[in-house]
Amino acid sequence: MTIHIAEGDIAARTRAIVADLRFLEGPLLPILHEVQQEFGYVPQEAMPVIAEELNLSRAEVHGVVTFYHDYRDHPAGRHLLKLCRAEACQSMGGDALAERVKALLGIDFHQTTPDGGVTLEPVYCLGLCACAPAAMLDGEVHGRVDEQRAAELVAEARR
Template sequence: MNVHVPGSDVGARTLAIVSELKGLEGPLLPILHEIQAEFGFVPQESLPVIARALNLSRAEVHGVVTFYHDYRDHPTGRHVLKLCRAEACQSMGGDELAERVKALLGIDFHQTTLDGAVTLEPIYCLGLCSCAPAAMLDGEVHGRVDADLAKELVAEARR
């Protein structure tokens, strides 16, 4: 993942991505995914470029970005730790796990540690309901997360 560099030409990079993908059936979501992969988030400067190229209003593009939890409007830490907040995980100790991880990191959901190492995000179902509670660190899922595994995941993310 690249990280947005202030002063870089976001518009030109966005236009290149849009030009490459706008021929797809329903191109908005793939474009947004690719932009987030490129910048680490979806910069506000990208929205009018996307809207113009796809003949959408800026509000329509903004609505899609804000509707889906996976799209970010700011950069993340070097690692992203997601904790499942769905019912199965909550019933198996997910709330306690979340409080423990927040305490270990010293942050709340949607925040990044001061050293820029870890961003903590909620996610609503990782599909590991039978292995609850579940977490995902940098795209790798972990089931049956207990206090010890939570501590290991936090330590790994802080390295």
């Protein structure tokens, strides 16, 4: 299910977010996080508003959004499953785990299942290197994820 938000609503809501956070030192990242929290992603229509309000170029805002993996330019599914792709997790079977999860979901990284239920994203460290491989489902981290635990996480996300 896609929720359509009018461009004027996006601009007005984005301006309100910027007004609340512009006083912070280095406000761009917190503003982008809040915009994504509000809409589920960073809409294209929000970027020129942020640029104008912070006296930045559109290219600067776009560059930050595309540089950081946490920002999305399209809505995510109802559940967000992130798999660690860093070296420690890869050395402990992370590549095979990623392939298994992709097969279970029928999607690749940066995609959402056709029913809109699960979005699969790579991340480059969850801070659980000693418990590799690691995953995060809806903000909750899981360590020592094997094939069975991966199947459980996918089943949990599909409910």
